[in-house]
Amino acid sequence: MVDHLTRVTVQGDSARARALGAPLADRGLAVRAGARGLVAESAEVEGQPVKAYLRGRGFADREFQVYVEYARRWGTL
Amino acid sequence: MSQPTPVAVPWHRREDTWAIAIALALVATTTAAFFLGASRVVSTTALTVPTWTTAGKVLEAFRANPVAPLALFGVFLAAFSAASAVIGWDVAKYAAGFGVLFVFSILVTVLGSNALLRAWQLETPLLALAVGMALGNAVPLPGWFQTALRTEFYVKVGIVLMGATLPFTIILQAGPLAIAQATVVSVVTFATIYLAATRLFGLDRRFGATLGAGGSICGVSAAIAIGGACRAEKSHVSVAISMVILWAVAMIFVLPFGAHRLGLAPGVAGAWIGTSEFADAAGFAAASALGDERAVKTFTLMKVVGRDMFVGLWALLVAFLSVTRWDRPRAGEAERVRVGEIWSRFPKFILGFFAASLAVTAILATVDARTGGQYARDALGALKTLRGWAFTWTFLSIGFTTRFRELTRFGWRPFAAFAVGVLVNVPLGYWLSTSVFGAYWLAVR
Numbered sequence: 001m002v003d004h005l006t007r008v009t010v011q012g013d014s015a016r017a018r019a020l021g022a023p024l025a026d027r028g029l030a031v032r033a034g035a036r037g038l039v040a041e042s043a044e045v046e047g048q049p050v051k052a053y054l055r056g057r058g059f060a061d062r063e064f065q066v067y068v069e070y071a072r073r074w075g076t077l
Numbered sequence: 078m079s080q081p082t083p084v085a086v087p088w089h090r091r092e093d094t095w096a097i098a099i100a101l102a103l104v105a106t107t108t109a110a111f112f113l114g115a116s117r118v119v120s121t122t123a124l125t126v127p128t129w130t131t132a133g134k135v136l137e138a139f140r141a142n143p144v145a146p147l148a149l150f151g152v153f154l155a156a157f158s159a160a161s162a163v164i165g166w167d168v169a170k171y172a173a174g175f176g177v178l179f180v181f182s183i184l185v186t187v188l189g190s191n192a193l194l195r196a197w198q199l200e201t202p203l204l205a206l207a208v209g210m211a212l213g214n215a216v217p218l219p220g221w222f223q224t225a226l227r228t229e230f231y232v233k234v235g236i237v238l239m240g241a242t243l244p245f246t247i248i249l250q251a252g253p254l255a256i257a258q259a260t261v262v263s264v265v266t267f268a269t270i271y272l273a274a275t276r277l278f279g280l281d282r283r284f285g286a287t288l289g290a291g292g293s294i295c296g297v298s299a300a301i302a303i304g305g306a307c308r309a310e311k312s313h314v315s316v317a318i319s320m321v322i323l324w325a326v327a328m329i330f331v332l333p334f335g336a337h338r339l340g341l342a343p344g345v346a347g348a349w350i351g352t353s354e355f356a357d358a359a360g361f362a363a364a365s366a367l368g369d370e371r372a373v374k375t376f377t378l379m380k381v382v383g384r385d386m387f388v389g390l391w392a393l394l395v396a397f398l399s400v401t402r403w404d405r406p407r408a409g410e411a412e413r414v415r416v417g418e419i420w421s422r423f424p425k426f427i428l429g430f431f432a433a434s435l436a437v438t439a440i441l442a443t444v445d446a447r448t449g450g451q452y453a454r455d456a457l458g459a460l461k462t463l464r465g466w467a468f469t470w471t472f473l474s475i476g477f478t479t480r481f482r483e484l485t486r487f488g489w490r491p492f493a494a495f496a497v498g499v500l501v502n503v504p505l506g507y508w509l510s511t512s513v514f515g516a517y518w519l520a521v522r
Contacts, residue, residue, distance in 0.1 A: 001315040002301060047308035048283070051404070051412075061404065061412040068308045069421075070301040072229070072318070 002070045006047045008054075009065045010038040020064060023057050024050075092230050095160035097429030100237030102156070103463060104433050108440060111456040120455065122148040123462035126190040135187055149466065150179050160230075167224055174225025181208065182469045195368070198337060201465075202365040202472045206329060209476015218477060228474040232358040233426040235467035239377050240433030241460050244441070247521065248434055251378045254517050255351075258509050259383030262352050263391075265505060266293035270498035277497075278490040282403050283309035284317075286395050288491055291321040292498040295385045295424075296356030302422040306392035307399035316487045320495040323484050325359035326475070332503075333366040345510050347372030348518040351379025352506030362472045370461075375518050386427055389419035 008029065010020045021038050025031045027050060029040035042050075047068035054064060088094055110119045124145040129135050139146070154175055161171040185208055188194060189201030212218070267289040274285030283304075290303035297318050304314035332353060336346035347364050350372070354360035357380060364376035393414065400412040415421075437457065441449045510518060 001318045002304075002311060004305070004311055004314075046311055048310070051308070060410050061400065061406045062410050065413055065415070066308060067415075068305040070305045070311070070314050072297060072301060 001073055003073060004043065004046070004068060004070045006042050006045050006050060007067045007069070008038075008040040008050060009034065009036075009067070010040075010063065011036050011065075013037065016063065020054070020059060023054065023059075027053055090164050091425070092160075092164060092227075093233060093425040093429075095164060096230060096233030096426050097237055097432070099156045099160065100234050100241075100429060101433060101436075103238065104241045104436060104460060107456045107459055108437075108452075111452055116455040116459070119459045121145055122152050123459040124149045124466070125462055126186050128190050128192050128195060130192045135190070146183060149463075150176075153179075153466070157230075167221075170221035170224040174222040177222050178225050178470055178473060181205075181473055182466065184208075185473065186469060198333065198366065198368075200366055200368050201469055202362040203330070203333075205469055205472035206326075206362060206476040209473045210326075210479055211476075213477040213479060214481055223477075226474040226477050228358050228471055228478060231467050231471040231474060232361060233429075235361065235464050235471060236357065236377070236381060236426060237429035237433050238460055238464035238467060239373070239381075240430035241437045242457055242464065243374055243377060243434050245431075245434045245438035247374070248378065248382060248431075251375075251517060251521060252382050254514055255348075255378045255383035256387075258348070258352060258514050259379060259387070261509060262502060262506055263293045263384060263387075266498050266502040267391075269501045270494055273497040274491065274494035278494050280490055280494065281310075281313065283307045283399065284313040284491070285494070286399075287313055287317040288320060288494055289498070290388075290391060290395070291317040292324075292355060292495055292502065294388050294391055295380070296321045296325060296354075296359075298357075298385070298424060299388050299391070302388050302392045303395050306396040306418060306422065307403070316491050319484045319487055320491060321355045322479065324495065324499055325355040326479055328354050328503075329359050329363045329366070332363045336367060339507075341511065342519055343367055343369035343372040344375045344518040344521045345515055347375035347377075348379050348514070349506050349510040351376040351383065352510055353503045354380065357381070357385065358471050358475055361468055362475065365465075365468060365472075371521060375521050378521070381427060381430060385424055389421075389423040392422040393418045 006029070008024055010017045017037055021031045021040070024038070024040040028045050029042040029050070031038060031040045033039075047066045051061075051066050055061070107119045110116055121142065121144055124142070127134060127138050154172060157175060158168050158172050161168045182205070185205045186201050189199070189204045194200070194204070270289035270292045271285045274280040274288050275282055280288075286307050287300050287304040287309040291297065291300035293299070294303070300314055300317040300321060304317065332350045333346070336349065341349065346367055350360055350363045354363055360376055360380050361373070364372045393416065396414045396418055400406065400414055404412070406412070441452065444452065
């Protein structure tokens with residue numbers, strides 16, 4: 001009934017911020033350089049599992065932001 | 078048939094942008110025609126069907142203005158096709174599908190204007206739903222026809238046009254009251270569904286919040302916004318949407334029937350529907366089924382001004398709760414929540430609703446009483462008729478796209494949690510609309 005987009009943003013250009021790019025790409029997100037840092041997006045991977053994955057890789061919650069947008073598919077009231 | 082997620086879509090390709098543009102263009106054109114002495118051009122487009130007992134009366138009405146159906150079809154086909162082209166829908170399929178939808182809308186409007194059916198409370202909204210549901214569930218609909226079933230798009234056009242017929246002074250007077258009533262009912266219903274889901278039925282907290290939002294704030298839009306804000310699972314958002322649709326469709330029939338049986342005044346009944354219906358499109362169907370403009374006005378005040386406007390704020394609160402409590406972060410390490418969440422989840426078509434209301438109120442304030450009266454009759458009367466057609470396409474689309482088989486794929490626990498919310502929401506909405514704020518809703522003309 002819905003499509004979704006998961007977007008992970010990482011602000012700054014520190015080594016720690018750049019280090020987030022590789023695990024996000026491994027998880028299947030498309031990683032690119034944004035105006036303020038890294039932006040990783042996926043229409044397949046859901047938001048909460050990404051957060052758990054990054055935590056499992058030793059990253060703290062404050063080092064990234066996960067944003068999920070759902071959109072209704074055709075025909076949904 | 079899926080569409081790109083909104084964050085990836087630029088503003089000029091969004092449904093809200095086009096709904097606002099089309100409706101405001103209609104308001105501007107109708108107003109310009111009135112002041113240029115060309116109201117007849119617009120009134121030709123605003124096709125109306127009289128109440129009838131013999132077929133001769135309907136035929137007479139069509140013979141008196143034979144251009145009207147074609148003009149109405151032409152104007153909306155041109156506008157919707159332009160929107161389709163930019164949004165990215167298949168224009169040829171959309172145009173063909175809209176043609177068929179338009180024919181259905183003429184048929185149900187003619188049927189719904191029959192004196193006997195009206196006496197049985199079977200007016201156009203309910204007939205449109207019934208016809209759509211019967212056909213949509215009985216026969217497979219061709220893909221090109223399905224392209225034109227854009228419930229959300231049509232209801233947004235209708236809501237912005239509604240703004241033109243609702244003076245801003247009424248919004249200012251009744252708005253705070255609607256917000257107060259909506260806040261009480263939203264908080265109580267959200268808490269009820271959330272607690273029932275998580276404490277009674279052991280569902281996940283994010284799932285509970287998504288169900289609660291769908292049942293308390295603004296239906297599917299809220300389930301989507303809050304589901305995204307707290308990062309609920311996709312499958313949970315889908316179940317919450319199924320719950321909303323199932324109950325919203327049931328309430329289209331239950332609430333108007335209840336309002337009639339309980340002898341409620343139209344204004345009070347509209348406010349009750351605005352408080353206790355779960356989706357905008359379904360609510361407009363229920364309020365329109367009462368056959369009184371006052372019911373549609375108070376419904377709009379309650380639902381659009383009182384409830385829909387605040388979905389962004391709810392999203393921010395739930396997002397904050399999600400990252401600071403449910404994620405169990407280490408002290409001082411919770412993920413940051415963007416305040417921009419409020420704007421990004423805000424339903425933008427509401428801006429068009431306010432803009433239309435403000436524009437028409439400003440026009441009425443600058444002309445003398447006589448001209449104002451003529452403007453209300455000629456220009457606003459035509460806009461009201463056009464709004465009625467937009468809603469008829471909405472109701473038909475709801476019917477055609479409601480597939481009961483697809484709505485039954487959920488476990489009993491989310492259904493039970495939502496049902497507990499309904500059991501609280503409906504009587505609470507009735508009490509608030511009739512006893513606490515009844516005098517205010519009665520005063521809305």
